[in-house]
Amino acid sequence: MTSFSFDLLHEDGRARRGRLHTRRGVVETPVFMPVGTQATVKAMYPETLKEIGAQIILANTYHLLLRPGHERVRALGGLHRFMNWDRPILTDSGGFQVFSLGELRKIDEQGVRFQSHLDGAAHVLTPESSIAIQEALGSDIIMAFDECIPYPATREYVAESTARSSRWAARCRQARQPEDGAALFGIVQGGMHRDLRAQSVADLLAIGFEGYAVGGLSVGESAELMYEVMDWTMPLLPRDCPRYVMGVGTPENLVEGVRRGVDMFDCVMPTRNARNGVLFTSFGKISIKQARFLDDESPIDPDCDCYVCRHYSRAYLRHLYQSNEILSSMLNTHHNLHYYQQLMARMRDAIESGTFETFRAEFLAARRIDP
Amino acid sequence: MTSFSFDLLHEDGRARRGRLHTRRGVVETPVFMPVGTQATVKAMYPETLKEIGAQIILANTYHLLLRPGHERVRALGGLHRFMNWDRPILTDSGGFQVFSLGELRKIDEQGVRFQSHLDGAAHVLTPESSIAIQEALGSDIIMAFDECIPYPATREYVAESTARSSRWAARCRQARQPEDGAALFGIVQGGMHRDLRAQSVADLLAIGFEGYAVGGLSVGESAELMYEVMDWTMPLLPRDCPRYVMGVGTPENLVEGVRRGVDMFDCVMPTRNARNGVLFTSFGKISIKQARFLDDESPIDPDCDCYVCRHYSRAYLRHLYQSNEILSSMLNTHHNLHYYQQLMARMRDAIESGTFETFRAEFLAARRIDP
Numbered sequence: 001m002t003s004f005s006f007d008l009l010h011e012d013g014r015a016r017r018g019r020l021h022t023r024r025g026v027v028e029t030p031v032f033m034p035v036g037t038q039a040t041v042k043a044m045y046p047e048t049l050k051e052i053g054a055q056i057i058l059a060n061t062y063h064l065l066l067r068p069g070h071e072r073v074r075a076l077g078g079l080h081r082f083m084n085w086d087r088p089i090l091t092d093s094g095g096f097q098v099f100s101l102g103e104l105r106k107i108d109e110q111g112v113r114f115q116s117h118l119d120g121a122a123h124v125l126t127p128e129s130s131i132a133i134q135e136a137l138g139s140d141i142i143m144a145f146d147e148c149i150p151y152p153a154t155r156e157y158v159a160e161s162t163a164r165s166s167r168w169a170a171r172c173r174q175a176r177q178p179e180d181g182a183a184l185f186g187i188v189q190g191g192m193h194r195d196l197r198a199q200s201v202a203d204l205l206a207i208g209f210e211g212y213a214v215g216g217l218s219v220g221e222s223a224e225l226m227y228e229v230m231d232w233t234m235p236l237l238p239r240d241c242p243r244y245v246m247g248v249g250t251p252e253n254l255v256e257g258v259r260r261g262v263d264m265f266d267c268v269m270p271t272r273n274a275r276n277g278v279l280f281t282s283f284g285k286i287s288i289k290q291a292r293f294l295d296d297e298s299p300i301d302p303d304c305d306c307y308v309c310r311h312y313s314r315a316y317l318r319h320l321y322q323s324n325e326i327l328s329s330m331l332n333t334h335h336n337l338h339y340y341q342q343l344m345a346r347m348r349d350a351i352e353s354g355t356f357e358t359f360r361a362e363f364l365a366a367r368r369i370d371p
Numbered sequence: 372m373t374s375f376s377f378d379l380l381h382e383d384g385r386a387r388r389g390r391l392h393t394r395r396g397v398v399e400t401p402v403f404m405p406v407g408t409q410a411t412v413k414a415m416y417p418e419t420l421k422e423i424g425a426q427i428i429l430a431n432t433y434h435l436l437l438r439p440g441h442e443r444v445r446a447l448g449g450l451h452r453f454m455n456w457d458r459p460i461l462t463d464s465g466g467f468q469v470f471s472l473g474e475l476r477k478i479d480e481q482g483v484r485f486q487s488h489l490d491g492a493a494h495v496l497t498p499e500s501s502i503a504i505q506e507a508l509g510s511d512i513i514m515a516f517d518e519c520i521p522y523p524a525t526r527e528y529v530a531e532s533t534a535r536s537s538r539w540a541a542r543c544r545q546a547r548q549p550e551d552g553a554a555l556f557g558i559v560q561g562g563m564h565r566d567l568r569a570q571s572v573a574d575l576l577a578i579g580f581e582g583y584a585v586g587g588l589s590v591g592e593s594a595e596l597m598y599e600v601m602d603w604t605m606p607l608l609p610r611d612c613p614r615y616v617m618g619v620g621t622p623e624n625l626v627e628g629v630r631r632g633v634d635m636f637d638c639v640m641p642t643r644n645a646r647n648g649v650l651f652t653s654f655g656k657i658s659i660k661q662a663r664f665l666d667d668e669s670p671i672d673p674d675c676d677c678y679v680c681r682h683y684s685r686a687y688l689r690h691l692y693q694s695n696e697i698l699s700s701m702l703n704t705h706h707n708l709h710y711y712q713q714l715m716a717r718m719r720d721a722i723e724s725g726t727f728e729t730f731r732a733e734f735l736a737a738r739r740i741d742p
Contacts, residue, residue: 043697
């Protein structure tokens, strides 16, 4: 039996304040999960991740399957020990990267054949193998294997793919070894079609999962359409299960998602943007490479109390970026992830105190620079 | 008046245990100074540098002159504040990099004209401007401007260059603003010629400096020749002044240098090697990229108690290196600098207890792999 559970603690409108109980400890929701693709959240010591309040991270099954290999990770004591991270880990199913990175991929009812983007080696990923790989890694939250449908796509393709993802979801449920205490989440597909989203939810509910993700968002659609899909889907999901929107997003996306009842998010945006010199602040994004920061002795964000803002000037951070220094990625990532963690903490507080709409209005008003 | 002083605490053979008093605190010698070329010791938070025992770092005048510019650093509160490092900083004179990195360089009695390796802009570095730049940066130990003579070179060139470096050293002494409490070190040149080294020492002693460096080593000569130059030079230097061998070296070089009376070292080796996956251990160097580490769950060095060796396997470090992850440079640098700091601490202990020769014999015996 799984040791996973979810407590819904407060509601404020549709926004939810909850608590995940995993076999590796508690996660307060709404939560943002930093992405640790290759068994490291890029440019961060695990201890620094903890210092800024990261409760759970995401790791990518596709990447770890190819390198160093899930059986190797298992033999080395599992992903947590391998990467020195003792808090929960959610693994994706590999499906998204197979479609975005894999070469010569061929999809059929059984699964997906593809060639590694690293060395061209042939691989097959199926619902059963995806689950087995995630179990080998020692994941605490395992995601069902699905197809992340490209956008735009024909309605016919979306319907076919969504139905297949539902059949794959049932096979994932069958394949799970529930005695290890990890959770299994289903993933709602259905593209940008309300009825197909509803059908996908119905399929998944009939199978039964510990949590439900919404996939196929942040694939090029407008923010308005993304919010519309959330508006359609969230009310259909069980109130007592965690809801996770995958691969989302900007700070605004997180606020709008929480407002619509989302409990969990992940995205490469804070870490990838950091390495490109794009920094999040209470007043919007800044690009630290700009010449206007050459002599600027102020911190990234005067309202931020993170380690970086307490000790370093914009002028120094610009210098590090221009000089291609590793410390640039380290400090920028540190600040951006702190920003995301603080944003989630503030939303949790606002929901608890029943002031989420006030929080949202102030959050939006402060953003003088449009991101 | 300078607030700089040096206490010679113990001697064990020619090895010396001392203490530098700088305007930014005490440095126990013999000491290794990590190199922070562009106002950052690559891949290290300043706090992590302190954790592993770094007492003083070196910064490169040439690089900081070109980017972000010494006047900018001065306006931003000096190099210490700019880079969030409150312990002492030694700056080199810029001479070495002008000769190794500068383009179209032209040397005359006045100084060196060169073009920036970054943008081709024309610059002139003279004894006076080098001192002024180091003062603008806020250096605690300022190095005289000299020419680092290439190897091999004709005796005629070495003699001419060494005499000019002596004249430049006198101009540096004149140019110094001694009221700020920083120290000025002279640099012994003279190539691989015993009489020219002696002449250089005599020239510098006649001028008078707070400390004396030996330059022009680690430029391609054999280790035996390097040790021979140390053997010639160290006995000529004042017993009550610190002695610094610039740009050296391997762990063996440090042990042999301390054995010959050297108090201070700097080198990019631990940091640069780290980024190339080469790690220092009690039994010699290893290259973490090797396939033999794929499944190796042991730490880099079972005898090492550093953060990296306590938390990460060789298999993980190999994975990070192969995956081109930033954490690879972070962890490898952390370990290598810890190794260098521990090596110096052990030498300080051995000198204090009068067991340096025993330490050296054990150090050499443990190195099963020839570095």
